[in-house]
Amino acid sequence: MDESGVSDRQEEDGAASHRAVRIQDVAKLADVSTATVSRALATPERVSPEARARVLEAIAKTGYVPNPAARSLRSQKTYMVLVVLPDLSNTFFSKILRGIEERLFEAGYGMIISDLDGSPEKEAHFAAFTAAGRVDGAILLNGHLFGQTREGEGMPAKIGIPLVALCEAIPSADIPQIEIDNRAAANRMTQHLASSGHRRIAYLSGPAGNVLEKERFLGYRDGLKAAGLPFDPALVLPGDYTIESGVKAGQDLVARSTRPTAVFCTSDEMAIGLMRTLLSAGLKVPEDISVAGFDDIEFAAVAEPALTTIHQPRRELGQMAAAVLIDLLQGRPSPKRIRLETELIIRDSVASPQNIEKAPAKSTRTRAIKPT
Amino acid sequence: MDESGVSDRQEEDGAASHRAVRIQDVAKLADVSTATVSRALATPERVSPEARARVLEAIAKTGYVPNPAARSLRSQKTYMVLVVLPDLSNTFFSKILRGIEERLFEAGYGMIISDLDGSPEKEAHFAAFTAAGRVDGAILLNGHLFGQTREGEGMPAKIGIPLVALCEAIPSADIPQIEIDNRAAANRMTQHLASSGHRRIAYLSGPAGNVLEKERFLGYRDGLKAAGLPFDPALVLPGDYTIESGVKAGQDLVARSTRPTAVFCTSDEMAIGLMRTLLSAGLKVPEDISVAGFDDIEFAAVAEPALTTIHQPRRELGQMAAAVLIDLLQGRPSPKRIRLETELIIRDSVASPQNIEKAPAKSTRTRAIKPT
DNA sequence: AGTTCTGATGTAATCGTTTACATGGTGGCA
DNA sequence: TGCCACCATGTAAACGATTACATCAGAACT
Structure with missing residues (x-):
């Protein structure tokens, strides 16, 4: 293309001008070799303070930014x-x-x-x-x-x-x-439901085979056991973390003659979909049936009713x-x-079975395990 | 073809082996130059069918993938x-x-x-x-x-x-x-609310200065005008599309002595936050106050009540x-x-002011403009 | 038959870095 | 003083593709 001289396109102006500033341009301006420029950036301690200063100044002046393709190719x-x-x-x-x-x-x-x-x-x-x-x-x-x-x-x-x-x-x-700690968190939630007086606690699962699902399911079983409650396979509902699967589970529940008094959903999405279906069918949450979620997504707090869930520190x-x-x-x-750490967030979607009274607590830590 | 030791690190197996296969390796195996390999990939029509076939075969055999850094650097x-x-x-x-x-x-x-x-x-x-x-x-x-x-x-x-x-x-x-067409869509929604019998339609805005916001606001004004309704600045509530700003707007509304009978929220998030606040304050949606959203996010359909909104073809x-x-x-x-095109999605969050009756329609197109 | 054109291919320059190796100057140590 | 180690720096060889240019064979035309 342009087969003009190597260096005669200096623009002097700082702003990123027309076509890329190369490391050569910086080197020339700072009166050092390209190697020194490269080192000044990658390993500043291996370059004399004076040279480094000159390079930095030249970079500032030219607005040089290393070409990532070239850098990547070489390194x-x-x-x-x-x-x-x-x-x-x-x-x-x-x-x-x-x-x-x-x-x-x-x-x-x-x-x-x-x-x-x-x-x-x-x-x-x-x-x-x-x-x-x-x-x-x-x-x-x-x-x-x-x-x-x-x-x-x-x-x-x-x-x-x-x-x-x-x-x-x-x-x-x-x-x-x-x-x-999915297992501990699920355990915690299950026990929370149990301690609110629930004896028939359903479990709305994640996709079969999913690792998270397995852990949470184990936690559910743990919680049941800790509360002295029997495990009933009929109370395990299939789900896949999506809103739709929550809706579907709700339809299942609505159709049943005897229902659980609480449902532990392993995602907030499912919990919201589930509540929606229950509500549409004329059931009241939490009066007729309690619902708990998992994740504490933004919408959990503004669901109707506000969702009791497990908070994950996502960021x-x-x-x-x-x-x-x-x-x-x-x-x-x-x-x-x-x-x-996770946190149990208590809101309004869980109450005691016969509508006795709501739990007052606000938020409790489950358990903290530091890096090993 | 001939599996003699073309280059001394050939693994025979197609699977990406240890370290990158280079274009040279392919060239050697196909018995052509690197240029031909490159051309066979970039401009197949400029390479003879036989050569192309050999190159393709060699690529398949070696599992060659062009190095993006090199390609990027050069091209x-x-x-x-x-x-x-x-x-x-x-x-x-x-x-x-x-x-x-x-x-x-x-x-x-x-x-x-x-x-x-x-x-x-x-x-x-x-x-x-x-x-x-x-x-x-x-x-x-x-x-x-x-x-x-x-x-x-x-x-x-x-x-x-x-x-x-x-x-x-x-x-x-x-x-x-x-x-x-944000303006047309907002217009459409406003008219929908008006045609349901609302005379005092509030507008929950997006962030000031936002382009979308400007358009939607114009649409709101258009709709008002089309319905013969006066514009009342007191009915414009500040928002920024977030759930929180919907909650805040709800608090504002609840505190008022005279309230609008409908609120057009320019995002579903705000609508959901708003409904939540109204509900908590004992107001009924849509009986006491209708709420409409914009965007038709997943949660709109499972909000309580299900949200009437504008569907955007996001994908x-x-x-x-x-x-x-x-x-x-x-x-x-x-x-x-x-x-x-957008679509007006009618669900349950909008009703006639005095709780007369719900609109039955299910979904209507607003307007379609093809590429210009 | 001689000339020109065309299409397929090869050769090698090039993209802009990083970095191995070479160089020269400086200070410490015997 | 000589030797070695070391530091700051420069020189130039990669990195792995694309592509301008050169080459060459055969077809087509005069």
């Missing part, structure tokens, strides 16, 4: 992180993403999002990205990525880039996991996952497993 | 698109993102999301990305990016990469816009924006402005 690093999640339109994830992005941004990383939408074709998307080296690492918000395609066998090891599992632990994968979860991944990427030691 | 293209949005945790955006991502993926582009979160620091984020050439183009979901920092003056032109404005048109910017909006941007990126002509 084999992309400064990009892939975030894989099962469903972007699930409100639960948005604040987590915010948390992730914050930390990544601070560390100079960009974020690429891949919304699997439950399709295998999209997993190919993920594979393509990692294989092509478009990202340095990935945060996985879905627990079954590899299990599906290659049945365990330690596939993650083959990916070749650092991975972190967020929320859903990936069984059999030896990667750091950031999560809450913190995201931040933590990003922090751990960054540690990994930069070769620092990182914790193998982090569990963040 | 000055990143195959990445930046999506800038004001608030990721706003549920309204998630499905739009899904739509965008779908189209981008199909075309081989990746998506980077930048959540401004209303902070100028984040705008720097945006600037950095574009300036550094990390993306080929951007989709803007917020209408005020440049106006804030550089007050009009055609700043977009300086960015130097193709841009598309989605939902919020960016005034004074000469870039393609994909949106709905399609996203797809369209991505499609237009791709056209732009690939040098194809693209429409300057696209407006998609």
Whole structure:
């Protein structure tokens, strides 16, 4: 293209002018070599203060920004992180993403999002990205990525880039996991319902096979046992965390002759869908039937009635996952497993069975486990 | 073909093995030059069928994936698109993102999301990305990016990469816009309320200065006028599309001595927050006061009562924006402005003032404007 | 038959960094 | 004083693709 001289297109003006400022331009202006400029940025301590100052000044003057493609080509690093999640339109994830992005941004990383939408074709998307080296690492918000395609066998090891599992632990994968104690939280909620006087507590589950689901279900059983209540399979309703599945469960319940007095829904979405159906059918919440959720999404507080639920520190979860991944990427030691605290949020959707009285408490911690 | 030791690190198996397969490896295996391999991928018609076949076979055999950094460095293209949005945790955006991502993926582009979160620091984020050439183009979901920092003056032109404005048109910017007809939709809703018998219709606004807000407000005025109703500034409530601002507006309303009989909220979030507050205060919706929303987010259908609102084709909006941007990126002509249809969704939150009777209709189109 | 054109292919320059290696100057230590 | 270690810096070789230009064979035309 322009085969003019190497350097005769200096514009002097600071603002990002026409075409990219190259490291050479900076070097020339600061009267050092390109190597020194590069070092002044990457490893400032290996450059004399004077040179560093001149370089910095030249950079400020020219508005130089390193070309990421060139940098990436040479150093084999992309400064990009892939975030894989099962469903972007699930409100639960948005604040987590915010948390992730914050930390990544601070560390100079960009974020690429891949919304699997439950399709295998999209997993190919993920594979393509990692294989092509478009990202340095990935945060996985879905627990079954590899299990599906290659049945365990330690596939993650083959990916070749650092991975972190967020929320859903990936069984059999030896990667750091950031999560809450789902089992303890579900236990806590179940006992809360029991202590309100409920004896027939239904459980609206997540998708079968889901790791979260398994944990929460165990917690439900724990809670039942702790309260001295029998487990009744008829009280386990199938769900998949979506509003629709909550609606469906509600229809099921409405049609029954004998109903549970409380329903523990393993997502707020389902709880809201469920309440909606109950209400439409003329049942009162919590007078006729209590409903509890999980996640504490924004809408939980303004549902009608306001939803009693488990609060997850979503932003913190995201931040933590990003922090751990960054540690990994930069070769620092990182914790193998982090569990963040949840909180039992008591609102208006749970009451005693015969409408005796509402619980007054406001919010209690469940349990805190620090990084191991 | 011949499996003699072409290059000494051939693994034979197709699976992505240890370290990257380079174009050279493919070239050697297919017995052509690297240029031919490159051409076979980029411009197949310029390569003989035989050579192409050999190249393709070699690619399949080696599992070759072009190194994006190298490609990007040479061709000055990143195959990445930046999506800038004001608030990721706003549920309204998630499905739009899904739509965008779908189209981008199909075309081989990746998506980077930048959540401004209303902070100028984040705008720097945006600037950095574009300036550094990390993306080929951007989709803007917020209408005020440049106006804030550089007050009009055609700043977009300086960015130097193709841009598309989605939902919020960016005034004074000469870039393609994909949106709905906010004014017509607001008009439609206002008239719907009026035709239900309401005479005092309040308007819960979006953030002041917001482009969407301006349009919708005009539509509200249009509707009022069309229905022969006077405009009363006291019935305009300040809001910012969030649940909280809906709650606040509700408190305002509850405190008043004379209240409107209907409230048109310019977002579903606000409508839900508002209804919540009214209900808590003992007011009945829609018996005592009707409430309408805008957007038709997932929760609108399961709100209590189910929310009458304006449906936006969110996924399609996203797809369209991505499609237009791709056209732009690939040098194809693209429409300057696209407006998609909205739909008036009638549910249970609107009734006639004195509780006369509910409207029976189910759903009506407002208006359709095809690409210009 | 000679000339020109066309289409397929190869050669090698290029994109803008990072970084291994080389160089020269300086100070510490024997 | 000589030697070594070390620091700051420069030189130039990668990184892995794309693509301008050169080459060459055959077809088509005069």
